[in-house]
Amino acid sequence: MIFSPLEQFEITILVPLSFVGFFDISITNATFYIFLALSFFSFIVLLGSWNLFIVPLYFQSIIEIVYQFIFDMIKDQASLKGQQFFPLFFLTFGFILFCNLLGLTPYAFTPTSHIALTFLIAFAFFIGLCILGFVRQGSQFLQLFVPSGVPVAILPLMVCIEIMSYFIRPVSLSVRLFANMLAGHTLLHIVAGFGVNLLKINFIFGLFPIILLLAITTLEFGIAFLQAYVFVILLSIYLKDSIKVAH
Secondary structure, three states, X not given: OOOOOOHHHOOOEEEOOOEEOOEEOOEEHHHHHHHHHHHHHHHHHHHHHOOOOOOOOHHHHHXXXXXXXXXXXXXXXXXXXXXHHHHHHHHHHHHHHHHHHHOOOOOOOOHHHOHHHHHHHHHHXXXXXXXXXXXXXXXXXXXXXXXXXXXXXXXXXXXXXXXXXXXXXXXXXXXXXXXXXXXXXXXXXHHXXXXXXXXXXXXXXXXXXXXXXXXXXXXXXXXXXXXXXXXXXXXXXXXXXXXXXXO
């Protein structure tokens, strides 16, 4: 991965397997890192909740902080009615966070840098929340597309805009996460390559890109957490629309 900043996003087959219909079920680097992210997250959750203490230890403190953080997020957006979906949102947050963080390790692969994965997650939630909306509210769920207090003359236009904005949700969710991961990791690769070339010419000049690289890496750790947070809090807002929570 030294010739192009985009080489780090290439999907390569690790274990070739046969086709099932039109689908290739071979194990790729994307498959491996998705499994790795789920494994790390599950391990830390199990480690932090295996033997609980009144005064929490290190891993227990981390799990309790994240647990309370996601719990309060859903409660603030979807009230206590949305707490039955807490395990799903907790898993989604952890999965996205660990996919983002694993991608920051050298020579690693970032699953969330591919629109195929981010759109699959967003679209699955979109379909699920649509079904939940009709199950909970019936035909009244369609009132979500009819803004209140709008003059009759422009009501059809507003309904069209609301419908378009609703159906664009999975696209905005997936593109936001994918674009941030893609851009950030590409920038890291470019700065790292620039720094290596300068080090070959002059050691002193090469230190400046290295310092910049460390600063960008620190920023990317913050973005990894921020993107997981934004993804889940937007899902919480969409959940509120499906279960009709009044504030």
